[in-house]
Amino acid sequence: MHQQAEAFGQIVRSRRSMREFLPEPVSPGLITAVLDDAQQAPSNCNTQPWQVHVVSGSKRDELAAALIEADARGAFSPDYYFDMSDYPELYAGRAKSSAKARYDAIQVDRDDAAGRHKAMQLNLEFFGAPHVALLFMPPLGDSVRVASDMGMYGQTFLLSLTAHGLAGIPQTLLGMYADTVRATLGIDPQWKMLFGISFGYADRLAAANNMVVGRIPLTGSVTFHQ
Numbered sequence: 001m002h003q004q005a006e007a008f009g010q011i012v013r014s015r016r017s018m019r020e021f022l023p024e025p026v027s028p029g030l031i032t033a034v035l036d037d038a039q040q041a042p043s044n045c046n047t048q049p050w051q052v053h054v055v056s057g058s059k060r061d062e063l064a065a066a067l068i069e070a071d072a073r074g075a076f077s078p079d080y081y082f083d084m085s086d087y088p089e090l091y092a093g094r095a096k097s098s099a100k101a102r103y104d105a106i107q108v109d110r111d112d113a114a115g116r117h118k119a120m121q122l123n124l125e126f127f128g129a130p131h132v133a134l135l136f137m138p139p140l141g142d143s144v145r146v147a148s149d150m151g152m153y154g155q156t157f158l159l160s161l162t163a164h165g166l167a168g169i170p171q172t173l174l175g176m177y178a179d180t181v182r183a184t185l186g187i188d189p190q191w192k193m194l195f196g197i198s199f200g201y202a203d204r205l206a207a208a209n210n211m212v213v214g215r216i217p218l219t220g221s222v223t224f225h226q
């Protein structure tokens, strides 16, 4: 196989969502290298609509505290609607089996509501990651085109993290507290939050990071026409 293709395939397949990080910060140079890779993502008509807020250090701690407090108050303020109960069984079943893999890995029982809530709350502390990139977008039309650009950006960011020996996790959950994020960081309400990516050096030995969720075969997603 072509060497570049082999290296790319390895990066794509070794990227996984990590849910426990080491506290060591990533150097500013490395963060800039990742951001610079992500900036090369394609977008509709090259509009590059992403606005990215990278939060580290004491501001990161302040944001985590504000998110935990907002969660305790039930102060949900998502800019974009999300309800898993909308998903038909085909997709809900996949979500259930990936959740099961996750809770099995961290040994939280299916019926343990408190344990599950605690595991959910780890999202709000960025799973211990020293940095989080928060992805904002302008609300244009029905937002679908811009959101697809944001997805391109997010995956390029994640793959670059992997290529640099780092790791990350995309988190829709952070966007459930968009007002809290904007208030803490002084972001204008005209910018809408889609998701965040917590990132840093993964704790490779952590139970939370020792699970792999699979993928359906190509036949479930692709139709060839000739």
Ligand SMILES: Cc1cc2nc3c(=O)[nH]c(=O)nc-3n(C[C@H](O)[C@H](O)[C@H](O)COP(=O)(O)O)c2cc1C
Binding pocket: 015, 016, 017, 018, 098, 123, 169, 170, 171, 172, 173, 174, 195, 213
């Ligand atoms: C846009 C997006 C948002 C996500 N939001 C969350 C989240 O809020 N919390 C979480 O634990 N995982 C979240 N995930 C991670 C997915 O659960 C994960 O990507 C999926 O199970 C596949 O696993 P993998 O990334 O390890 O391949 C999100 C993934 C994507 C792409």
